[in-house]
Amino acid sequence: MSGLSQQAPPTGDDRSSPVAPAHGGRRTSAERMEAGHRSASMQVKVSRGLVRGLPLVWLALFFLVPFAVTLKISFSSPATAQPPYLPVLEWDGGLEGWREFFEALDFQNYQMIAADALYRDAALSSLGYAALATAILVLIGTPTAYAMARASARWQPILVALVIVPFWTSFLIRVYAWIAILKPEGLLNAALMKLGLIAAPLPILDSPFGVLIGLTYAYLPFMVLPLYAVMSRLDPALTEAAADLGAARARAFFTITLPLSLPGLAAGALLCFIPMVGEFIIPDLLGGSETLMLGRVLWSEFFSNRDWPLASAVAVLLLILVVGPVVLFREAELRREEAAEGGGR
Amino acid sequence: MHASTSHPEQRLRLERVTKRFGTHTAVDAVSLDLAGGEFFCLLGPSGCGKSTLLRMVAGFETPDSGAIRLGETDLTALPPHRRPVNMMFQSYALFPHMSVAANLAYGLKGLGLSRVQSAERVRALLRLVRLEGFEARRPEKLSGGQRQRVALARALAREPRLLLLDEPLGALDRALREETQGELRAIQRRLGTSFVVVTHDAEEAMALADRIGVMERGRLVQVGPARELYERPASRYVAGLLGDVNLIDGRLGRPEPGGIRSVETALGFLRASGEGEAGNPVVVAIRPERLVVSGEGAGLQGRLTEATFLGDRIRYRVEMANGSTLRASAALPAAGPVPSVGETVAVAVPADAARILPA
Numbered sequence: 001m002s003g004l005s006q007q008a009p010p011t012g013d014d015r016s017s018p019v020a021p022a023h024g025g026r027r028t029s030a031e032r033m034e035a036g037h038r039s040a041s042m043q044v045k046v047s048r049g050l051v052r053g054l055p056l057v058w059l060a061l062f063f064l065v066p067f068a069v070t071l072k073i074s075f076s077s078p079a080t081a082q083p084p085y086l087p088v089l090e091w092d093g094g095l096e097g098w099r100e101f102f103e104a105l106d107f108q109n110y111q112m113i114a115a116d117a118l119y120r121d122a123a124l125s126s127l128g129y130a131a132l133a134t135a136i137l138v139l140i141g142t143p144t145a146y147a148m149a150r151a152s153a154r155w156q157p158i159l160v161a162l163v164i165v166p167f168w169t170s171f172l173i174r175v176y177a178w179i180a181i182l183k184p185e186g187l188l189n190a191a192l193m194k195l196g197l198i199a200a201p202l203p204i205l206d207s208p209f210g211v212l213i214g215l216t217y218a219y220l221p222f223m224v225l226p227l228y229a230v231m232s233r234l235d236p237a238l239t240e241a242a243a244d245l246g247a248a249r250a251r252a253f254f255t256i257t258l259p260l261s262l263p264g265l266a267a268g269a270l271l272c273f274i275p276m277v278g279e280f281i282i283p284d285l286l287g288g289s290e291t292l293m294l295g296r297v298l299w300s301e302f303f304s305n306r307d308w309p310l311a312s313a314v315a316v317l318l319l320i321l322v323v324g325p326v327v328l329f330r331e332a333e334l335r336r337e338e339a340a341e342g343g344g345r
Numbered sequence: 346m347h348a349s350t351s352h353p354e355q356r357l358r359l360e361r362v363t364k365r366f367g368t369h370t371a372v373d374a375v376s377l378d379l380a381g382g383e384f385f386c387l388l389g390p391s392g393c394g395k396s397t398l399l400r401m402v403a404g405f406e407t408p409d410s411g412a413i414r415l416g417e418t419d420l421t422a423l424p425p426h427r428r429p430v431n432m433m434f435q436s437y438a439l440f441p442h443m444s445v446a447a448n449l450a451y452g453l454k455g456l457g458l459s460r461v462q463s464a465e466r467v468r469a470l471l472r473l474v475r476l477e478g479f480e481a482r483r484p485e486k487l488s489g490g491q492r493q494r495v496a497l498a499r500a501l502a503r504e505p506r507l508l509l510l511d512e513p514l515g516a517l518d519r520a521l522r523e524e525t526q527g528e529l530r531a532i533q534r535r536l537g538t539s540f541v542v543v544t545h546d547a548e549e550a551m552a553l554a555d556r557i558g559v560m561e562r563g564r565l566v567q568v569g570p571a572r573e574l575y576e577r578p579a580s581r582y583v584a585g586l587l588g589d590v591n592l593i594d595g596r597l598g599r600p601e602p603g604g605i606r607s608v609e610t611a612l613g614f615l616r617a618s619g620e621g622e623a624g625n626p627v628v629v630a631i632r633p634e635r636l637v638v639s640g641e642g643a644g645l646q647g648r649l650t651e652a653t654f655l656g657d658r659i660r661y662r663v664e665m666a667n668g669s670t671l672r673a674s675a676a677l678p679a680a681g682p683v684p685s686v687g688e689t690v691a692v693a694v695p696a697d698a699a700r701i702l703p704a
Contacts, residue, residue: 237438240405243425244432245452246503255451259442 074312075105109313130276133215141223149231206288230264352381354416362411373563386554431505437496439484446480619701635698636673644693
């Protein structure tokens, strides 16, 4: 009893003595901190505004303004002039000048596109090539990314580097190299003939098949990398749990890994599909003169026919074609999120 | 020896199971015999091989040598999805894109249940873990405790012969953990399924398990009921793992009648129980609550340097003549004096409380 009561006061003193002055000191420092906090929060607000604003400025400067110019040219008429279209806005023409300018704009180019089956066929065939190549990329990219994500920690960075390595060579040169592989006397035909699988060279180059090979080759990293990014972050315990609950490898993959990788799959598919619709180099080098794709039509309108307004109208059409899938994707995302929210009632 | 006759198909036998990762031996020739319906705990610090051992029973790791048998089934070569064993993961590993009900039903596919039977099983599982009404929720919309219960229910869905639990309470806060310990025990008793829990928390192991297996650097060093391990540890490692202990180095004296031995230590001669060859260096282990500290009386003389009041008991630190410190704890006496700090006190060491361990 006596031992405890003797012991208690000193510990009480020990605690209270440093606390009392510290309390007074804390108040002033708190005030100082608050004053500093106010100016700091101003700074934070300004820098936050910058951080949010910069991308918008960037987009406006390098996307919105060029698009507005393209849109305007698409409503103009071709002319033998410099620049090769009319009207051109006279900055000193005043209000009258503006009125004349807008009156001279029309939908003539779009009417031409609608009337000529060439453009419709080019658009459909572009979408077809892009869709087919995207499907092939999903089929090749998914197992590739899955194998990479399941490789040992030592191998994964090496495999990622191997996927990225082609980017160190110019895209144009890589597509050129495929000519040497695919041409009638090229590597592929020579190998197939040596093996006795074919008697005569296959016309792969300058055929739709050549375009598909080129598209698949060139865009594979854009499919594999987003998929790998998602798959490598999945908890390995999830597939173990599936196996533990009686799922063989295939069922675990299709019920757990694949559904959880869908965001990566969608990102990869969009990343490939959108530029493939407008692809020019690959159909031009590997597709021969028969291959019809919007990128080539646009190129020939612009450079061969020097019809800038029509080329601009084709460019706007192309944009509308590729914006479609993005909007659909966003909508599917939103619906999925809503479904998840609904599940949580 | 431990095999129960009531659940022979649940009897788990490990025979010299060994697993190496490179040059590191994670599990070293572990043999174990678990009776059916037993609640067993593998206890040890992280890296002692307990999780690797559990993963080998589940099938996620393959032993380099040795055999794992469940009843008459040799599990060693079976892939995880064909083992009549289920595991509750430390991270729970709930499928985030599925509702609670879909998570619970995942393991029912391939069991040959009809849709109605399947739904009935899911309902029963929800009842078992008191989560009725949560079937449509996604795991992310559940609290930590609810997730833990979904993980437990999902692991029980296939009615495994053996349930493995990897740190099942590790992610819960302290208050919830004690409550959940009781629930886990109750569910295990009700189902009669063998549970093997891996934990690094000795208190949790003692609260849960019928028997505890202590692991040290890949080896199973002692197996027994909690009380046996606590009172008669086989080594200073086991003694230190299960609660606080005073360890005093010494040299073993000749056997005396009654099984009590005399040990020559820096504190003088201590009487302790245990075996060994006379003259060998040994350690005497004494739990703090078995030391008796008094103001006057027989025992080792020392100076009380600290007395901490903990409500239900007092913890003492006593500095001995040779400079070493003994830790003691005692229930608060209803009345009467308590030794005060600075006083000379006597520390009595009951011979049956002092255990002789190999040095």
